[in-house]
Amino acid sequence: MRIVVHDTTSTMLDLLRRPLEERPDALRAILSPLRGAMSVMGEVDLVQMHQQGCGFRLDREDPRYLPAVRQLRDAGVRDRIEDSLAAAWARIGAAVPGIRHAGTVHVVVVLGDPDDHHLTVRDAGCIGLGGIPGAILLMVWPTDTNVRRIGHVAAHELHHNVRYANVHWDPTTVTVGEQVVAEGLAEAFVRELAGEQAMGPWSKTLTGAELDRAYGKVTAGIDVAGMRNLPAYVYGDATAERMGQPPVGLPDCAGYAVGLRIVDAHLAVSGLTAARSTALPAREILTNAGVPTGV
Secondary structure, three states, X not given: OEEEEOOHHHHHHHHHOOOHHHHHHHHHHHHHHHHHHHHHHOOOXXXXXXXXXXXXXXXXXXXXXXXXXHHHHHOOHHHHHHHHHHHHHHHHHHHOOOOOOOOEEEEEEEEEOOOOHHHHHHOOOEEEEOOOOOEEEXXXXXXHHHHHHHHHHHHHHHHHHHHXXXXXXXXXXOEHHHHHHHHHHHHHXXXXXXXXXXXXXXXXXXXXXXXXXXXXXXXXXOOOEOHHHOHHHXXXXXXXXXXXXXXOOOOXXXXXXXXXXXXXXXXXXXXXXXXXXXXXXXHHHHHHOOOOOOO
């Protein structure tokens, strides 16, 4: 696998010095390495996706943006990501020789919106999209904590990237079970790779009785299918409502914490590692964890 982490701090600094009307095209150029892999989703306007999501705003000046990009540059985030992804791929490749993967994975980092609550609070300032083989998009509003952690977020996304080069993913049939297993596996993989302190906060938000309640609700819906029906189970009610989907009574990131509990049970029963489990069917992992599924 060839992993290319693009130098987006330089190109974002250039973008932010341009007039507002030139910025959408400049961002389109920054995101262009992802276009080939993401074409499997059909006609996707990556700039529109950025504007509708947690990305920095293109329609206004903001004195916070240039210092934030410089912080990413000065913290050496590109090197951090490259080192973490090299270690992650070495671990997966050694654990599952011959596992399928994209020939080249393009990694693009862009600035997030500091006023977006979901990004800065729910996701602690850093989110990733890595489930399409060949493309990893990281969006970050830098803090001292998350610039140190961004390489681990990238490793989480690489696990997704390799998993979905082996496990079929269809937005019309994907289940809650697949989604929470994938998130649990990716977090357990980060823990194997760099220790518990490297894990994202989203997998540790729930404990005790609150986690038990979420576990019961998520596992009761484990066979719910169709991506449009999944956000509340995976990301929690607030995210589901933001996406125009109904709530189910779950807090933020519930599916991550529940997924990690399921994966930990699978690892204990099977004796496997998260790296070795990268391409296992969700049904096998759920069965090992004692979660009944009809799919």
